[in-house]
Amino acid sequence: MTSASALPRTLARMTGMLTARPVPARSRAFDLFLAGGLCVTFGFLSLAQAHLEGFLAFGMLAPLVWRRTHPELVFYGVCSVALLQWLAHVQLMPGNVGLMVALYAITVYGDVQQSRVALGIGGLGVLMATSRYWSNSDWKQQITMMVALGALVFGVWALGERRRTRGLYVAQLEERAAQLERDRDRESKLAVSNERTRIAREIHDVVAHGLSIMIVQADGGLYAADQSPEAAKKALATIGDTGRASLTEMRKMLGLLKQDEQRELDPNQPRPQPGVSSLPELIENVRAAGLSVEYEVTGRPRDLPALLGLTAYRIVQEGLTNTLKHAGPGARTSVTLDFGREMLTVVVTDDGRGAGVAPSSDPGHGLVGMRQRASVSGGTVSAGPKAGGGYEVIARLPYNLPGGGQ
Numbered sequence: 319m320t321s322a323s324a325l326p327r328t329l330a331r332m333t334g335m336l337t338a339r340p341v342p343a344r345s346r347a348f349d350l351f352l353a354g355g356l357c358v359t360f361g362f363l364s365l366a367q368a369h370l371e372g373f374l375a376f377g378m379l380a381p382l383v384w385r386r387t388h389p390e391l392v393f394y395g396v397c398s399v400a401l402l403q404w405l406a407h408v409q410l411m412p413g414n415v416g417l418m419v420a421l422y423a424i425t426v427y428g429d430v431q432q433s434r435v436a437l438g439i440g441g442l443g444v445l446m447a448t449s450r451y452w453s454n455s456d457w458k459q460q461i462t463m464m465v466a467l468g469a470l471v472f473g474v475w476a477l478g479e480r481r482r483t484r485g486l487y488v489a490q491l492e493e494r495a496a497q498l499e500r501d502r503d504r505e506s507k508l509a510v511s512n513e514r515t516r517i518a519r520e521i522h523d524v525v526a527h528g529l530s531i532m533i534v535q536a537d538g539g540l541y542a543a544d545q546s547p548e549a550a551k552k553a554l555a556t557i558g559d560t561g562r563a564s565l566t567e568m569r570k571m572l573g574l575l576k577q578d579e580q581r582e583l584d585p586n587q588p589r590p591q592p593g594v595s596s597l598p599e600l601i602e603n604v605r606a607a608g609l610s611v612e613y614e615v616t617g618r619p620r621d622l623p624a625l626l627g628l629t630a631y632r633i634v635q636e637g638l639t640n641t642l643k644h645a646g647p648g649a650r651t652s653v654t655l656d657f658g659r660e661m662l663t664v665v666v667t668d669d670g671r672g673a674g675v676a677p678s679s680d681p682g683h684g685l686v687g688m689r690q691r692a693s694v695s696g697g698t699v700s701a702g703p704k705a706g707g708g709y710e711v712i713a714r715l716p717y718n719l720p721g722g723g724q
Contacts (some may be wrong), residue, residue, distance in 0.1 A: 319683070339386065346386075349708050357376060360413045363413075370408060374402065375414075376397045382416060382423070385420065386522065389427040390432050393420040397417070397443070400414065400443065404450070413713060417443070418474045421471065421478070422474050422478040423478075425437075425478025430482075433475070437472070437475045440472075440475065444467040444471055447463075448464045495601050504529070510686060520642070539557070566623075577634065592631045593624065593627025593630070594627050595627075597630075597634055597653070597655070600635060600638070601632065609638070609645075609649070610650045611651045612651070613658070614654045617655075620717070621656060622717070623719055625695060626715055626719065627715075629692060632688070632717060633666070633688050634666055636688050637653075637711045644709075645668045649708075653666050661715055661717060662714075663709075663713070666711040667704060668708050668710075669707060685699075692713055692715060697713060
């Protein structure tokens, strides 16, 4: 059974030797230049000594063109030519440098087991080369020659082994970096997808709340149409305003969310959604958790669309949550709402150490969520360390929602 299983492995190794490895065009051009240069330099030097030596030299140098694509075949081919040289009693010549290049090539680019075999063949070649001169020199010269040739063979093999190990290490680092990049992109896409799903659930409640108001106003207007026409007109006006605002919000969300995304509803989520009027309660809850928070409203407060108020609320909520997580004990926080002429500016700042901790411990999903929410409302969010220490989040939210809503 052992011999039967060894035969497929042997055939697989032979098939691997015959299969050309993919090599960049620049490397193929370099190998062609290298083999050509060695043939011109050492081949013709050997040919000048004798015709047989010249042919043998070309036989060991020309195959180096394929030293990367077929390193095993090149090494065994060059060794076969060297064996013919030994049998023909041809002395060492400049063309034998092809043996060293082929040994280096099979060690770097060939199979690992084949490189070990190549080292053994190299050692055998040293013994065969020194045995040729055994009768022509004393034992000290023979030992010196054997040690020198052995050191040369082992040094070339060790250099190739180091090059192979370094190449494998670099390849592993590149693969790990590529995998980390893929994981980061996947996590980023997942974070955006999850945030869009949350926005879809929240906008459903916003629109459902608006539709509920419209239905109540319609029923009341229908009841008061005969007895109080003014009340009916007021109800119709409220229905129109609420419908236009809800339609604007829905159009914006449908433009951002995927059409095939599952929109699961959370029946436990409160209605209506929180807005800027809910911020004092949120801040009191954060203060109860131990964070010192200053809350300030500047400008002239005004009624905001439900989506805009929800966005401002969630941004403040996320900013305070990040402060609790990253700012450290004793940090002071301030929340400012500035009602300008054209936009609402939300600023959340702290004087803690969150700027140095948050990037490494948080993959940035909260910041992605804040920017996603702000972009839905046509606004922007900037976040980062502030001068003098601490962290700062600034959101600028226009009052006029994209699409013409108010």
